[in-house]
Amino acid sequence: MAIVEHLYPLTGAVLVGLGLYGFLTLRHPLRQLLAVNVVGAGIFLILGGLGRGADSTDPFPQALVITGIVVAVALTAFGAALILRVAEDERAPDGTAADDTNGNHP
Amino acid sequence: MSPLDLLVAAPLAFMIAALLSGPWGRWWLLAAIPVMAGLTVWLLLLPEGSGHVVGGWTLPLGVQLRADGVAQLMVAATAVCAAIVGLYALHEFAPGADRSETAHGFAFWPLFYLLWGGANAGFLTTDLFNLYIALEMVSLAAVAMAAMGSLRAALRYFVIALVGSLAYLLGVALLFSNYATVDLTLLAEMARPDLATKTALAVMTAGLLIKAAVFPLHGWLPPAHAAAPAPASALLSAIVVKVGFVILLRLWFEAFPAIIAPAGLELLGWLGALAVLYGSVQAIRQDTLKALVAYSTVAQIGYLLLAFPLVATAAGTGGAWAGMTIHATAHMLAKAAMFLAAGLMLKAVNGHHLKDLHGLARAMPLTVAAFGLAAVSLMGLPPSAGFLAKFLLLEAAVEQGAVFAAAVLLVGGLLAAVYLFKPLAWAFAGSDTPVVVAKAPLRTAAPLALALLAVSLGFAGQAMVDITAGSPWAGPPATEAEDVQ
C-alpha cells in the first residue's frame, strides 16, 4: 500500500530527475525545452497526487495543477516560437537578423 | 473595490486594449499613467497591512492581496519607473519604417503592461502559487522584451528562467503537500522545521535566485539586458529582478523566519558579497556601455542579499530592513535612468562602446548629467537614496560587528565608482564637441527625471523608512530570532 500511496509523488520525482538530467546534458534548445517540460510534468504529478484522498479528492491542488499546466503550455509555445525564430535567423544568409545587435561578447 | 486587485487588473486590461488597438496601442499609455498613478496613491493611503481577498474566497482557498510597506514602496517605485520609461518608449516603439521596427512597436506595449501587472501582482500577493503565476507573467514579458534585442540571449534567458520557475514550483508543491496551504500568512503561523519545509525553502530560494540574477546564477542577465532596447533594458533591470527579490523576502522573513538557521542567511549574505565583488569586477572589464550597466545590476543585486543576514540579526524594524528596501527602490530608479540615458547616448553616436561616448558631455550635457546622477545613486554617494540605503546597511553592519559585510559595502561603492566613472570620463574627454543626431531630444527628460528622483529621495529618507517599517513582518521579532540561535 505504501508504494501505491506514494506512487504519484515518486513518479513525479523520477520525472523531475529525468528532466533535470536531460536539461543538464542536452545542448539543443528544443531538447532543453522538452526536458524542462518533463520536469514540469513531474512537478504537476506530485502536486496533483496530493489532492487524491482516500474518500474524496481535494479540488484545490487540482486547480493549482490546471493553472500550472496552462502556464506551462503558454510558456512552451512561446519558447518554441523563440527557438523557431532563432533557427530562422541562423538560416538567414545575409545575417541582417536583429540578433546580437549589441554584441556584448564580441 | 480595492486598489489592490485593480493594480493588477488595470495593466492587464491595458494589455488587452493595446493588443487590440494595433498601431495605436502605444497611446493607451496616456490613459494608463493617470489610472495607475491614482491607484498607486490610493494604495499608499491604505492603512498598513490591509488585505483584500480576491473574489471573496476566504483563506486558505482565496488569493490574498495585501498592502504592506514593502509592497507599497515597490509598487509605487514600479509605477514611477514604468510611467517614465513608457513615456520614453513612446517614440522608440512606434510603428516604424521597416517591418521589424513596426513589429517591435506592436509587441512592446502589451508586454509592457503584462510586465507591469505581473510585477504588481508579485509585490502584492501573499499566495505562493499566485506568486508563481506573477513570476511567470513577468518572465514571459521580460524574455519577449529581451528578444527584441537578441534572440539568442533571450532564448538563453528563457530556458534558465524556466528552470528557476520550475524549481520554485517544486517548492510550492512540497509546501502544499506539507501544510495544505500556500498562503504566506498562514504558513507563517504553522511553519515547522521539518525536512519537507526545508527542502521546499531551499529549492524555492535557489529558483528565485535565478530570477533575481544573483551570482553565480546571473549568467543570463548581462547578455539579455545589454542587448535589449533601452526602455526594455530599463524595465528588466529595474523591475523584473526585484520581483524575484521581493518573493525571496516574503519567504525568508515573512513565512519562515522561525525555522531559518543563521547559516542559511550567512550563505545568502556570502552570495551577495560575491555578487557585489564579481559583478563590479566584470563591469570594470566591459568596454561596451550597456554591458557595463548590466553587470552593474548584478553587483547591485548583491547588496540586497548582503543585507539578509543583517536584517535577520537586526534588533527590530531597524536600519538594515529600511536600508535593504530603500536600496531596492533606489536601484530601480537609478538603473532605469541609467539604461535610458545610455540608450539615448548610444543611439546618438550610433555605437556601443565606451569610447564612442567621446566628448558627449558637451554634445548632450543633460543626458550625461542624468547618467551621472544615476551613477551617484548607484555608487551610494550622498545625498542620493542609494547613499541612504548604503548608509543604513553600513550602520547595521557596524552595529552588529559584521566587519566583512561593512567592508564589502564600502569596497563595492568604490568599485562602482571605478566602473561608472569610466563612461563618464569618456564623456568628458576631449575638447571638441562631437556632432550627434539626437532624435526626439525631449526624451532626455525621462532619464533625468528618474535620476533626479533617485538622488532627491535621499532627502526623504525618513518617509521611506516609515513606509517600509509598515510591513507587519519587517524584521523578525527578537524572540524568534533568539529561538533560532
Next chain:
Amino acid sequence: MTVAPSLLLPVVILWPILLALLCLLPKLGPRMLLALPLAPLPALAAVFLAPRDQTLSVTWVLLDGGLRLTEPGVLFLSGAAVLWFWAGVYALRYMRGDPRARTFALFWMLVLAGNLGVFLAADLASFYVFFALVSLAAYPLVIHDRKPASMRAGAVYIILAVIGETALLAGFMIGAHAAGGTILIDEIRDSLAAPRADPLVLWLMIAGFGIKAGLVPLHVWLPVAHPAAPVPASAVLSGAIVKAGIFGLVTFLPWGSAWPISGTLLALAGFSGLFAAALYGAMQGNPKTVLAYSTVSQMGLLMGVMGAALAAGLSAASVLPAVALYALHHGLAKGALFLGVGVAGKARGVVRGLVIAALAMVALSVAGLPLTAGALTKSAIKGSAGDFGATLIGLSALTSGLLLARFLFTLPKAEKEDRLPGLMVVPMVALAAAALALPWSLYAAVTGKAPYGTIDFLALGVSAWPLGLAAVLVIAALGIGLRAPSLPEGDLLGVVSRVSARAVAAAQAAASVRASEKPVENGQTLPELAEGLERLERLINDHTATSVSLILIALGLFAALT
C-alpha cells in the same frame, strides 16, 4: 611734546619704506637715486631726539610688538645712519646713469629700513622682520652688476642668509617658549640668563647672527659678496649691515650670566677669524676683497671679545658700550675705506696722493695706531676681553697692519679721462673724519672715562710694536720686491662649493636613475586575470553551469537550514 619724540621711531622705518614704494612708480623710479641721502634722515633725528629705553608699543602690527632705542642701540643707529647718509650721497653720484638705478634705489631703501629697524626692535617678531629684510633685500645689491662672479657670490650669500634666518627663527622660537611665550626681547634675554636655560638657543642665535656678522667659519659669503656689490653698497654692507649681526648678539646674549663653553667657543671662532681672515686677506688682489676680509677680521675681534665676556659672565654695562663704540668706529672707517676705493679709482696726481694719505690715516686707525680713534676703541674693548683676549687684540695689530697695507697697494689707478666728482670725495672725507673724531667725543660718554687720562708715551710706543713690525715687514717686502701672492677669494667657499656640487650631481644622477627605472604605467594591467575573468564569465553563462550551481545552492541552503 613728550609723545612726539618716540613717534620718530616708526618714522625711521616707514620713511625709507615709503621711499621704496615710490621707486615702484614707473615715472619716478630712476630719479629716486636723488632721494638716497634722504632716507636715513629720520634716524639721525631720532638719535638726537628720541627717548632712550622707552618702548613705544605698536599694536595691531605683527604680533603686537614695539620699538625702542636702547643705549647700545643709539651708537649702532647713529653709526649706521651716518654711514647710510654719506654712502647715499656717494651713491647718487656713483650710480648716475646706471641702467638699473631704480632697482638699486628700491633695495637700498629696503635694506636701509631693515638695517635701522634691527636697532630699534623691541620684540622678536619685528626684530626678525627687520633682520630678514636686511638679509634678503641686500641680495639684489650684491648682484647688482649681474656679472657671473657676482651671481655666484649672490647665490652663496642668499643660501647662507636663508640658513641663518632659519637658525634664528628656530632659536627665537625656543627662546620665546622658554620665556613663557613672550616676544619681548628683554624678557627672553632674561630667561636666557637663568641658570637652567637651554644652550641650544644660544648656539642657534650665535649661528644665525654669526652668519650675518661673518663669524668664522660661517663667513664664507662675506669676502665674495661684499666686493661684488657697487662701491657704495659695499660700504654699507661692510660698514652697517654686518653690524645687524653684531647688534643681534649684543641684544640677545645673556650678559651677566656665565656661559663658559658657549662663550669660549664664540671667542675661539671670533679670534681665529681675527687672524686668519687678516692673513688671508693680505694675499688678495682686489682692494674690496681685502677690505671684506678686514671686516671679517674686525668682526671676529668683536665677537671674540663678546665670547670672552660671555664666558666670564661680564655684565652688559661693562661690555656693551665698548662693543658699540668699536662697532661705530669700524663702521665709519670701513665705509670711508670702501668709498675710498671708488675715489682712488678716479683720482690722479696730487689728489690721489691726498686720497691715499687720508685712507692710510683711516687704515692706521683701524689697525690700532696709538692715539688714533681705533686705538681708543681697542683700549676700551680690551677690558672685556680678558687677559688672553687683550693680548690677542694687541697682536692683531700686526695682521691688520699687513692687511691694510696690502689694501693701500691694491687701490686702483685712474684712467686718463676720469674726473673726480666732488660728490664722491666729500662723503669719503666726511666718513673718515667722523671715524677719526666721533670715538674721541663719545668715549667719555660711553665708557665713563676720559680718553687717555694719562698719556704714557713709552707704554704706548711699546704696545704698538706689532704695528711697527708690520710696517717693517711691509717696507722690507717692498725693498726686496716681494709681491704678495694672490689667492682666490672666498677661502673655504671653494671647498664647500666643490663638495656640494659633487653631492648635487650625485643626487641628480640618482634621481634620474630612479626616474628611468620607474615602470611605465600600464592601462591593461594583469592580462592573465582579465582572461581568467572572461573564461569564468563564459562558463557562468552556460546553462549547464547555471543549473548545476542552482542545484548546489539549493543543496547548500538545505544544508545550511538544517
Next chain:
Amino acid sequence: MNEFLPLLLVFLPFVPALISFALPERMAVWRDVINISFALAKLALVGFLLLSVEDGVTTEWRYEFLQGHDFILRTDAFALLFITLSAFLWLIATVYAIAYFGRGPHLARFFGFFNLCVLAATGVAMSGTTITFFLFYELLTLATWPLVVHKGDEKSLRAGRIYLIYTLAGSAAFLAGIVWLKSLVGTIEFTAPPDLSGIPRLELTLIFILCIGGLGVKAALIPFHGWLPEAMAAPAPVSALLHAVAVVKAGAFGIVRMIYDVYGIDTVSELGLGTPLAVLAGATILYGSFRAVMQTDIKKRLAYSTVSQVSYIILGASLIGPFAIIGALVHLVHQGIMKITLFMCAGALDNRMGIKSVADLDGAGRAMPVTMAAFSIGALGMIGVPPTAGFISKWHLGLGGLQSDAPWVIAVLAGSSLLNALYFLPLLYRAWLLPPSAKLASVRELDGAWNRMLILPAAITALATLAAGAFATFPFSPLSWAKLIAESGYLK
C-alpha cells in the same frame, strides 16, 4: 529668519550653479555677472554673520533626515573662519577664472561645478554633525571631478581617475569610521565631544585611524598624497581652488574637527594619538618639500608644496596646545591665500606666455612684473619670510611644538623652510634676474581689461598675504580669529 541663514549661506551658490548650467554660451556675459554678484552676495552674508558670531551668537539649522540622524548646519567660529576664507577666495577665483578662460567654449559646465564646489566647501565648514560633514565632503569630491577633467585630455582624465580612486577610498574609510563611532555613542554634534570613556581603547584607536586616514586623503597626508600632483593637469583656476580652499582644506578642516570636536583633545591625548599623527604630518611636510625640489614643472612644484603646507595645519592640530591650534587655524587661512596667489600667478604665466616649466621662467619678471611680484610674495610667504602670513603661521606652530614637548617640530619647520627656499628662490631668481627670451619680451602685462582682470586677483591675495602677516594682531585678522576660536572653544 536667522534660523535659515546657515541654509541660505550654504545653498546660495546653488543658484549661480544652476544658472551657469542653463545659460547658453552666447550669454556668457550674464553668466559672469551673475557669478560675481553671487560671490559678492555671499561675502556680504558672511560679513553679516561674522558680526553676529563676534557677539557670541551661533545660528543653526537642523533637519532630521533620518530618525536619529540630524542634518545640522551651524555657524560656529571655526566654521566661519573657513567660510570667510572660502567666500573671499571664491570671489577672487571667480574673477580670475573668468579672465583666465576668457570666452572659451564649454564654460557653462565649468562654472556650474565651480559653484557646486564652493557649495560643498561651505557645507563642509558648517556641518554640525559627522554625517552632515560626510555628505558635503562627498559632494565636494563629486563636484570637483568634472573640474579636474575639464580639459579632457589624456592627462586630465588620468588625473581624474586617480583623484576619484583616492578620494572615494578615503571617503569610504571615513564613512566606516563615523558609522562605527556613531554605533558606539550615537549622533555626534560638533558642539561638545561625546563621552568616549566607556569604549575600548583599541576600538577608539581604530576608528581614529579610519577617520584620519579617510580625511588624510584629501589633506594629502603621505602616503595618501598621490592624487594631488596628478590633479595638476587641471586648469589653473581649478588648481587654485583645489589647493587653496576646497579639497585639501576640507580634509584638513575635517581633521581639526575630528581631534577637537569629535574626540576632544583629552581623549586624543589620553589615547596617545596626537603624537603619531603629528609625526606623520611632520614627515609629510618634509617629504612634500623634498619632492617639490625635484619637480621641473611649476604647477607640480606648487602641488608638492601644497602637500607639505597643508600638513602644517594637521601638525598644529595634532600637537594639541594653545599655540599649536592657533597656528593650525591661522595656517588654514594663510596657506589658502598664499597658495591661491601662487597658483593664479602660475596660471597667468601659462596663460599669457605659455610658461609651464621652471626653465621657461627666465626673465618672466621683466615681462610680467606685477604677476611675478605677487608670485614672489606668495613664495616668500611659503618660505615663512616675515612679515608675510607664512611667518605668523610658522611662529605659532613652532611655539606650539615646544609647548607640547615636541621640540622636533622646530627641526621640521626649519628643514621645511630651507627646502621651501630651495625650491622657490630659484624660481624668483630666474624670473627676476635672468634675461628674458625673445618671445617674452613682446608680452605687455597690463594691456586690456581681460589681462588686468587676470592679474588683479593675484595682486589682491598677495597684498592680503602681506597684510595678514604685517597686521597679524589687527581685529578680524586671521590670527585674531584663530585666537578667538581657540579661546572660545578649543582650550577650555
